[in-house]
Amino acid sequence: MTSLLITRLRQGKRTLPFPDAEPNLPERFRGLPIIDQSRCPSGCEACVDACPTDAIANNGPLAIDLGRCLFCPECSNACPDGAIQFGRQYRLATTDRTDLVVEAGQPLKLARRLAGDIHRILGRSLKLRQVSAGGCNGCEADVNVLNTVVFDLGRFGIQFVASPRHADGLLITGPVTRNMCAALEKTYQAVPDPKIVIAVGACAIAGGPFRDHPEVLNGANSILPVNLFIPGCPPHPVTILDGLLRLLGKINDAERTSAVARGSG
Amino acid sequence: MTISLPSFHNGEPIPLTSVPCLPVREFRAKIISAVREGSTLTALFGAPAENGRIQLLSVLADSVTGSLSALRAEVNEAYPCLTVECPQAHWFEREIAEQWKVEPQGHPWLKPIRFHAPYRSPAAARAPLPGVTDFFAVSGDEVHEVAVGPVHAGIIEPGHFRFQCHGERVFHLEISLGYQHRGIESALVGGPGKRTIHEIETLSGDASIGHATAYCEAVEGLSGAALPARAQVLRGIALELERLANHTGDLGALAGDVGYLPTAAYCGRIRGDFLNLTAAICGSRFGRGLIRPGGVLFDVDTQLAAELTHRLDTALKDVGDAVRLMWDTPSVQARFQDTGAITSRTCETLGLVGPAARACGVERDIRQDFPSGVFRFAQIPISKWDTGDVFARAWVRWLEMQRSGVFVREQLASLPQGPTRATVGPLMPAHLIVSLTEGWRGEISHVAITDNSGRFARYKVIDPSFRNWMGLAIAMRNEQISDFPLCNKSFNLSYCGHDL
Numbered sequence: 033m034t035s036l037l038i039t040r041l042r043q044g045k046r047t048l049p050f051p052d053a054e055p056n057l058p059e060r061f062r063g064l065p066i067i068d069q070s071r072c073p074s075g076c077e078a079c080v081d082a083c084p085t086d087a088i089a090n091n092g093p094l095a096i097d098l099g100r101c102l103f104c105p106e107c108s109n110a111c112p113d114g115a116i117q118f119g120r121q122y123r124l125a126t127t128d129r130t131d132l133v134v135e136a137g138q139p140l141k142l143a144r145r146l147a148g149d150i151h152r153i154l155g156r157s158l159k160l161r162q163v164s165a166g167g168c169n170g171c172e173a174d175v176n177v178l179n180t181v182v183f184d185l186g187r188f189g190i191q192f193v194a195s196p197r198h199a200d201g202l203l204i205t206g207p208v209t210r211n212m213c214a215a216l217e218k219t220y221q222a223v224p225d226p227k228i229v230i231a232v233g234a235c236a237i238a239g240g241p242f243r244d245h246p247e248v249l250n251g252a253n254s255i256l257p258v259n260l261f262i263p264g265c266p267p268h269p270v271t272i273l274d275g276l277l278r279l280l281g282k283i284n285d286a287e288r289t290s291a292v293a294r295g296s297g
Numbered sequence: 298m299t300i301s302l303p304s305f306h307n308g309e310p311i312p313l314t315s316v317p318c319l320p321v322r323e324f325r326a327k328i329i330s331a332v333r334e335g336s337t338l339t340a341l342f343g344a345p346a347e348n349g350r351i352q353l354l355s356v357l358a359d360s361v362t363g364s365l366s367a368l369r370a371e372v373n374e375a376y377p378c379l380t381v382e383c384p385q386a387h388w389f390e391r392e393i394a395e396q397w398k399v400e401p402q403g404h405p406w407l408k409p410i411r412f413h414a415p416y417r418s419p420a421a422a423r424a425p426l427p428g429v430t431d432f433f434a435v436s437g438d439e440v441h442e443v444a445v446g447p448v449h450a451g452i453i454e455p456g457h458f459r460f461q462c463h464g465e466r467v468f469h470l471e472i473s474l475g476y477q478h479r480g481i482e483s484a485l486v487g488g489p490g491k492r493t494i495h496e497i498e499t500l501s502g503d504a505s506i507g508h509a510t511a512y513c514e515a516v517e518g519l520s521g522a523a524l525p526a527r528a529q530v531l532r533g534i535a536l537e538l539e540r541l542a543n544h545t546g547d548l549g550a551l552a553g554d555v556g557y558l559p560t561a562a563y564c565g566r567i568r569g570d571f572l573n574l575t576a577a578i579c580g581s582r583f584g585r586g587l588i589r590p591g592g593v594l595f596d597v598d599t600q601l602a603a604e605l606t607h608r609l610d611t612a613l614k615d616v617g618d619a620v621r622l623m624w625d626t627p628s629v630q631a632r633f634q635d636t637g638a639i640t641s642r643t644c645e646t647l648g649l650v651g652p653a654a655r656a657c658g659v660e661r662d663i664r665q666d667f668p669s670g671v672f673r674f675a676q677i678p679i680s681k682w683d684t685g686d687v688f689a690r691a692w693v694r695w696l697e698m699q700r701s702g703v704f705v706r707e708q709l710a711s712l713p714q715g716p717t718r719a720t721v722g723p724l725m726p727a728h729l730i731v732s733l734t735e736g737w738r739g740e741i742s743h744v745a746i747t748d749n750s751g752r753f754a755r756y757k758v759i760d761p762s763f764r765n766w767m768g769l770a771i772a773m774r775n776e777q778i779s780d781f782p783l784c785n786k787s788f789n790l791s792y793c794g795h796d797l
Contacts, residue, residue, distance in 0.1 A: 104586045
């Protein structure tokens with residue numbers, strides 16, 4: 033009993049102060065790519081050729097589809113001129129699939145709060161059923177970690193539940209394999225209305241490294257309407273948490289900015 | 298007639314022509330006698346032969362001499378099965394039947410393992426529906442069946458479990474997978490391409506380092522590239538950090554499954570501390586982007602090495618405190634001990650690998666038996682226990698963690714100088730290579746065969762889970778069904794690594 037108490041004291045309080053304070057991300061973290069097209073020599077396709085998932089388009093403004101992006105270092109290593117570099121921006125979730133395509137100089141349109149009625153019903157208590165449909169256990173692991181004391185998801189009124197009948201929505205990982213398609217559809221049907229769908233990771237958004245394999249369906253929105261896209265391979269847990277909180281209107285950039293302004297004043 | 302099989306090492310390419318092609322009868326006899334004499338059936342799989350037939354390829358591993366041997370046989374529609382005489386072949390032969398429409402005649406339980414259309418003339422056949430197949434059934438008074446999955450209660454991958462129970466007692470568990478099948482092996486044919494390493498890294502995403510290491514060593518061997526010493530050491534460090542993170546998570550989850558929350562809560566957090574060490578090296582908690590053919594993409598300078606060592610020491614101390622609580626709590630030990638026990642004989646018969654095998658007292662560890670990379674120079678002693686139960690599988694993980702911790706600390710203190718990457722040229726045509734890595738779940742086996750232009754004609758991946766799922770099924774016999782989550786977690790197998 034004594035050792036239990038001593039250990040408890042020694043382990044301390046470990047919950048991150050997110051979203052009130054910025055998380056301490058590793059120095060080599062690869063977040064939102066920063067594109068500087070002015071450095072591109074004409075006719076250079078090095079990044080396009082290097083990208084394993086064809087996430088980069090160079091017809092017109094250089095654009096990266098974060099939905100397909102694995103956030104691997106391949107493009108930035110291939111670029112001899114430093115036109116693509118991964119920045120430290122970890123807030124990446126969007127409401128619309130098309131918003132994940134970022135062009136040089138354009139800010140990322142981050143996810144909006146759920147619309148009116150559905151926000152009124154789900155905004156203060158959100159129960160999610162997680163379904164892995166071909167996920168590699170990377171996204172699953174970093175979703176699961178939100179339940180640990182570090183992120184303490186419960187304090188935001190969000191909880192993962194065992195049955196779709198108890199859920200307000202699905203959080204889907206994996207490219208949606210043909211062999212999981214029926215089970216995923218049935219699970220979705222079992223969730224009572226109104227319901228939402230969240231796609232976490234490159235696979236669930238666009239098929240990830242398995243895109244266009246005949247055995248997969250290239251992501252959740254190929255069969256279900258998706259309300260929130262959280263890119264990454266896998267996304268950092270803070271990226272996932274940030275996305276969930278934006279969906280519930282618990283992170284509001286205007287408020288955050290003014291809070292910072294007040295703090296400095 | 299005696300045919301001597303070519304003997305080669307982990308990571309050493311051999312010309313395909315040196316692999317003897319035997320009549321099926323001798324092919325079978327060789328495998329059966331070698332396994333009886335103590336070799337492990339590392340691989341048994343099909344590949345297309347030139348004349349439209351299928352060649353069966355087998356790799357046998359002799360851990361006493363640290364050498365591998367390979368043999369093959371050509372078949373068409375059917376051949377007499379090996380499983381009856383060599384149970385290690387059970388899952389391999391089901392895979393062969395499913396992938397190539399070759400029937401292992403006399404196989405005691407021939408049914409799909411992944412539920413996909415066959416590789417041979419796929420258009421002619423429809424893919425079977427997942428989970429729609431015969432299941433072993435028990436009948437009698439008060440016998441009932443419990444079916445679980447593919448969608449489970451937790452945040453976990455999908456699989457289907459069918460229990461035959463008498464009250465609480467499980468007579469038999471049958472595990473039906475395939476829901477995660479993403480067609481990776483088919484996609485690897487014709488490679489390596491720019492997507493190959495990413496498919497390997499996500500093949501079983503919590504073992505990215507293990508699989509990427511096995512793949513890169515195969516490519517390096519086939520191209521004759523010499524891996525710089527510094528890269529070898531950094532890969533070894535990453536592999537052991539992956540083991541530390543996953544073992545920590547497993548110990549916490551085991552505590553959680555018996556309702557002992559202190560260890561569960563602490564380990565959930567400390568697992569992240571280990572993952573964050575990997576992220577400090579390469580930016581990704583799972584080591585994505587670190588390991589590439591020819592070396593590693595990220596270096597560790599003196600300052601980072603010092604920081605990693607400091608954080609490692611803290612995390613090891615924290616996890617030591619957290620798991621000690623669990624070892625010292627009788628109510629936890631009462632649930633762990635004698636639950637889900639497997640004998641060493643069963644373990645060897647089934648060919649189990651990794652901590653599950655070492656928990657049965659079986660000394661089997663690629664880092665010792667068939668070392669490659671840094672493990673040829675820096676040895677990690679084998680950790681084992683002999684009770685074969687949930688406790689043993691937990692305890693072996695803890696022993697391994699301590700030894701991995703010592704290893705990482707030592708390696709960080711003595712990083713060799715030099716480059717972190719070498720150039721990788723084209724692959725040797727018509728060669729075969731076997732690349733083995735001891736991942737945190739156990740033996741990761743990759744077998745690559747190149748065609749005449751040096752592309753992959755066949756790339757076989759055998760995740761440790763492929764060998765161990767049967768172990769979980771056997772461990773559940775005569776256990777209470779309420780102990781299934783605990784037994785399952787004590788193996789913690791990969792669904793996607795199995796399904797590919």
